[in-house]
Amino acid sequence: MDAIRDLFRFSPSFRYGAIIVTLVFALVIISFFSPYEPDDRRAVARNEPPSLQFILGTTSQGQDVFWMLTFALRNTLLVAGLAVLIGRGVGVLLGMVSGYIGGTVDRLLSSLVDSVIVIPRLPLLILIASIMRGQMSILTLGLLIGLLDWAIPSKRYRSQVLSLREREFTYTSVFSGMSVFKIVTQAHLPFLIPFLLADIVSGFLFAIGLEVTLSILGLSDLDTQTIGTQIYWGNYYQALLTNRVWVLAAPIGISILVVTGFYLTSVGLSSYLDPRTRLGRLEVKSKVNVPETEPEVTTTDGVTP
């Protein structure tokens, strides 16, 4: 709790980001109380511009854009969440194995990872999606995006683990007889968690971008509301040429809002967790707290987990 309050005070970008992200999740929760079913057509009057009754207007199919948007947001975040879970899962595992075991395994895995990083992912994804056309659900989409996004995280975790392994406290725990499993889970994991948080956010951004792109190309499950399919159908029914911009403006606006919100949160988070700024903050704190606490306790914070 203390950390969160600190974070709010420390970083304005985290403050704004957190507000936007909270707003987005509020919209997702609202979607469960929608008066319409997600795929209801002709539920409301058609082609209504935004008004008090229909906050974001209605489509040519008689759908309320605002409620559509809440469903779309929920599904897009679901896809992104699944992709992040799989991508980071594989990435963390490979990175840790490669970093801890070292030697030939490390060399093989690293050269595999370096090769996969170069391969452009979008054409591959388009190839897979076009072959699976019509059988793609949003869950498969999340799975696929996740399976294509593990190389860069695994490289990052490997370098993190390599630097952690060489720290002094690792040797201390090795010499005092801790098992490898215990060292990894108790001594190293606390260092990796902040890093993981920032990484998860960037995974989210990547997955949302890919979901939108694939849906717009008409390659995902077009019957499910997502931000991408909402733009796809808006284009399909010529929203721009018939002067119904609100149908397109809503999903475009919300996707910009979502990614910016997530990004600001991650920027704030990672600059807060950056060891250098962290040390600076600790110094300020220990100067303030000199009469109350022992200075050694605060300065060793970075070493003892």
Added chain:
Amino acid sequence: MKLTRAEQLTHTGANLQVRFSRVILSSEGYSTVTLFKEFVLPRLVQWVVVIVIGVTITFMIPRLSPVNPVDQALGRMTTFQTMNPEATQALRETFLDLYGLEGNIFDQYLNFWRRLLVGDLGPSFTSFPTPVMQIIGNSVGWTIGLLGISTFVSWLLGLILGSLAGYFSNHWWSQLLEKILITVYPIPYYILAFVLLMIFTYYLPLFPLVGGARGTPGFTWEYIGSILYFGFLPALSLIIGAVAFRFIMSKALTTSEKSSDYVQYAELAALPKRKILFSYVTRNTMLPQVTDLALSLGALFEGALITEVVFGYPGLGYTLFNAVNSADYNVIMGITLLSIVGIATASLLVDLSYPLFDPRVRYR
């Protein structure tokens, strides 16, 4: 070249680390042979590995999928007309041959490589006898042109703006620029391109909606001018995203470089700020930027694919989009393969050009 005393000292400071490593390297007998063995060879091996992995993945994907492309193609053809069983069987065999699905999976794999090495990607299905190679050949030039120009411009612009904003970080314009670009950076390529399209072709019709050029191809001012005119908006949408990324990275590097001793010394010696920034600081931050360019080429290429679809630009992305809509697997596979090989090769070339920027090699 005459240098003042202060400049000489600063120069020494800036290259101290570089000189250190040069001493170490030259004591080990740093020569062209070691350069090749330690630097070029691993990268060449990596390049081969990338291509083998890419080709294998592209080979496996259609075969692992639950959908049989042959049955699907047959289904499409027999929807609107009835055929007698013999004709259907003959058609099926033709399709098996076309897709390279004859024999066991190992034979197929070898065949796939054999055809690939002579540059045979099979015929396109929608415009039947035309080979995929020819279809790709018609569009690849547009993509390379668009991608090349936007990569170069965005790299340079991002580097310069980032260095300026990092060095003069207290000015209002630097903070404003950072806020704007940080907001722009995470926006997906498609959204950015689409918003630009809406603004500049619909609300303010300054630029054309679709196409790559007007008039007959040739080296005339008119034709080249129209290429630039049609390519402006697609390039702009790519450049904005890429500049934002390069800016953030360059600013971070410059900020950390700014606290170096040699910069402080140069400031104390009252060297002109412009000289400190561009002669010393930026040159030191450029090295990681070159390596990173090799890695980010793939992302830029993906951006180009999407941008082309939005603007109807006649490059690879647009061809891919059309192929997806008409389920032309051979074209999709061809473009996927080509993009993997192309990006891997481009990254290799950027990577290999690294010694040109690295003072350790140039100084010798």
